[in-house]
Amino acid sequence: MDATYRPTKRTTPTRYRERAHYDRPTVHRILDEALICHVGYVSDHGPVVLPTTHARHGETLYLHGSTGSGPMLAAKPAGLPICVTATLLDGLVLARSAMHHSLNYRSVVVLGTARLVVNRDEKLRAFDALLDHIRPGRAADCRMPNARELAATAVLALDLVEVSAKVRHGGPVDDPEDGLLPHWAGVVPLTLSAGTPEPADDLDPATQLPAYLR
Amino acid sequence: MDATYRPTKRTTPTRYRERAHYDRPTVHRILDEALICHVGYVSDHGPVVLPTTHARHGETLYLHGSTGSGPMLAAKPAGLPICVTATLLDGLVLARSAMHHSLNYRSVVVLGTARLVVNRDEKLRAFDALLDHIRPGRAADCRMPNARELAATAVLALDLVEVSAKVRHGGPVDDPEDGLLPHWAGVVPLTLSAGTPEPADDLDPATQLPAYLR
Numbered sequence: 001m002d003a004t005y006r007p008t009k010r011t012t013p014t015r016y017r018e019r020a021h022y023d024r025p026t027v028h029r030i031l032d033e034a035l036i037c038h039v040g041y042v043s044d045h046g047p048v049v050l051p052t053t054h055a056r057h058g059e060t061l062y063l064h065g066s067t068g069s070g071p072m073l074a075a076k077p078a079g080l081p082i083c084v085t086a087t088l089l090d091g092l093v094l095a096r097s098a099m100h101h102s103l104n105y106r107s108v109v110v111l112g113t114a115r116l117v118v119n120r121d122e123k124l125r126a127f128d129a130l131l132d133h134i135r136p137g138r139a140a141d142c143r144m145p146n147a148r149e150l151a152a153t154a155v156l157a158l159d160l161v162e163v164s165a166k167v168r169h170g171g172p173v174d175d176p177e178d179g180l181l182p183h184w185a186g187v188v189p190l191t192l193s194a195g196t197p198e199p200a201d202d203l204d205p206a207t208q209l210p211a212y213l214r
Numbered sequence: 215m216d217a218t219y220r221p222t223k224r225t226t227p228t229r230y231r232e233r234a235h236y237d238r239p240t241v242h243r244i245l246d247e248a249l250i251c252h253v254g255y256v257s258d259h260g261p262v263v264l265p266t267t268h269a270r271h272g273e274t275l276y277l278h279g280s281t282g283s284g285p286m287l288a289a290k291p292a293g294l295p296i297c298v299t300a301t302l303l304d305g306l307v308l309a310r311s312a313m314h315h316s317l318n319y320r321s322v323v324v325l326g327t328a329r330l331v332v333n334r335d336e337k338l339r340a341f342d343a344l345l346d347h348i349r350p351g352r353a354a355d356c357r358m359p360n361a362r363e364l365a366a367t368a369v370l371a372l373d374l375v376e377v378s379a380k381v382r383h384g385g386p387v388d389d390p391e392d393g394l395l396p397h398w399a400g401v402v403p404l405t406l407s408a409g410t411p412e413p414a415d416d417l418d419p420a421t422q423l424p425a426y427l428r
Contacts, residue, residue, distance in 0.1 A: 010257075010259055010262075014280075014282055014283065014284070015280055015282065015283065035303060035306070035317070035404075036301065036303065036317065036319075038252035038254075038263050038265075038299055038301070039263070040252075040254035040261040040262065040263035040297070041261050042256050042260065042261050043224075045224055046256065046295040046297070046325070047254040047255050047256050047261055047295060047296060047297045048224075048254065048297050048323075048325075049252050049253070049254035049263055049297045049298070049299040049323070050299065050323070051252075051299060051301040051319065051321050053317065066228075066229055068228055068229065069228065069229065070228070081260040081261060082261060083254070083260070083261045083262050083263040084263070085252055085263040085264065085265060087250065087252070087265040089249060089250065089406065092249070092348050092349070092408070094348065094349075094352065094356075094427075095356070096356060096357055097356060097357040097359075097363075098341055098345055098353075098356050098357060098358050098359050098363075099359050099363045099367070101344075101345060101348060101352075101356070103249070103250065103267065105250075105265065107265050109262075109263070109264070111260070111262075127312055130315075131312055131315060134306050134308070134315060135306070135308075135402075138308065138315075139312075141397050141398070142308075142309070142310060142311060142312050142315070142395075142397050143310055143311040143312060143392060143395055143397070144312050145311075145312050145313050149311075149312075149313045153313070171412070171414045171415060172414055174414075178357060179416060180418075181356075181357055182421065183355050183356045183357070183421075184355070184411075184413070184417070184421050184422070184423060184424050184427065185413070185414040185417050185421075186411055186412050186413040186414045186417060187411070187412045187414075188349075188408050188409065188411045188412075188427065189408070189409035189410070189412065190249075190406055190407070190408055190409070191406070191407055191409060192303065192404055192405070192406045193404070193405055193407060194306070194402050194403070194404055195402065195403035195404070195405060196403070197398075197400055197401070197402045198385070198400050198401045198402075198403065199398070199399070199400040200385045200386050200388075200399040200400045200401075201385060202393060203398070203399050203400060204394075207396065207397075207398050207399075208398070209398060210398050213308075213398065213402065
């Protein structure tokens, strides 16, 4: 397998080409760190973008939803052309000039035709990946879906073939002639952090917080 | 003006209807807190979803980009059907059963045809809104775009007409028969927080951190 995804016309940016990355480790890290993605598809009435959870298993991205939801219905029988975008925010970039304000971010765009997963083993594997994506170890520490629940849930698989990452990091880049302007310039770092776990109201107080949540 | 957006077929969810909200304050708060959105449109080759910054001014949402970028080119002359989705993550929801795992989140979906802003005053107003969206006060504390920069930047406006919010909060909701399972259940709160501002390498050390960044 190539170490990088092959750029296509659709995954080659027209601007800021130095921000584009195609190596698998960079793409995988972003997809694995992002807790949600935004999936876009074309409905009967135009483009739709929905937030949803995802999980990567090797070179396949899994999404799931109710069998009655729009994208799941649209995906049968021939698959559904989708665009999955996951974005991590790392900082506000304040430049002296309005034009050079930006964000530090890492994002991945995956394009392709998603297929409905019909194989039961693959579907269970996708569930495992989705649970472990929340916190590694969770799949082994909950009640797995029963037959009724499995039947009510659809899973989409999208192979990582047409993929690109974009990364912006570092400080503002002002035009040289703006360097002496009196405005503050720099970066305000942003971090998504997890707070103290809050037990469910009806949780048996004897239940220990699992190691993967500490 | 009505206090709520009027639900349409496209903004009425098929599931979890109790999570849908149409009141303007809820929608406005989510759009204003979200630092980025994901905008979807239909390119010649299918759906595309891109992360970008946005700003709300009254009942209009502004997006911007290079005049040469895909959505901006596609928006002339007749406007561009888009879907703008902004999502805030509030927590991981761990249930005893795999099926009831979820996220606490607040999201807004805006559907409509975006128009290219051609009026210079409106374009400048959009820039102000985009800068103040980063931090209120920033628009008045940087060099505004000159004629060349204005010409190189396109602004899209999308009126807030077909709009819905979705909000999930609170603890996990397990099936009653799962209540006695031994798995930990609850919420891990998530917060996007701003760290200490980092001055640009070439910033005059005498430059004070502005009040809006403290």
